[in-house]
Amino acid sequence: MIVLMGGQGVGKGTFARMLCERHKYKYIETGKMLRDAAATNPTVGEIMARGELLPFEMLTDLVANSLNCDSDVLLDGFPRTIDQATWLVNNYANKFDIHVLYLNVPEEIMIARIQKRIRDGGGRADDADTAAVRKRLDIFWKTTMPAIEWMQSVPNIKFSDIEVTGAVDDNFKNILTALGK
């Protein structure tokens, strides 16, 4: 199991696609699953539009269903809190070899990449709202960063801190090196 962790706009989706071109992973992207859920559940859409996190049980149900498989998996967007990280480790560390890739970039670059995503017409409603972007960045530093640090402290979990501030191909090479490929 590869777990992609990092802030907004660090390129999780891009690197996930590149990894999936090289190996058959089951790609589990919680943001996409929740955007799909929002189509029929307005409350989910409202929470996402504000840049806030959805409740623990909703995420663990979604992820547990997706992890009911025998393939290698690539997890993107989960865990985002220490509770979610603890749940993942307690329930799945015995089933999967977990390797966390922390995609590390400074906040200025996250903001610049979100702005580029808006200019390129990525079409994410939560990118266009400045207050929602700020909220997501705050949640990343206050809530997700402690979860990343906690994952780093867990024995038997591989953890790689990868600076992804360069060109996409160079960053991807560093990711492959961390994965031993």
Ligand code: AMP
């Ligand atoms: P993303 O596409 O990963 O940026 O996720 C978009 C939005 O989905 C987030 O801003 C949250 O509202 C929600 N979301 C995605 N993953 C999680 C998670 N692990 N826990 C709670 N909410 C999440």
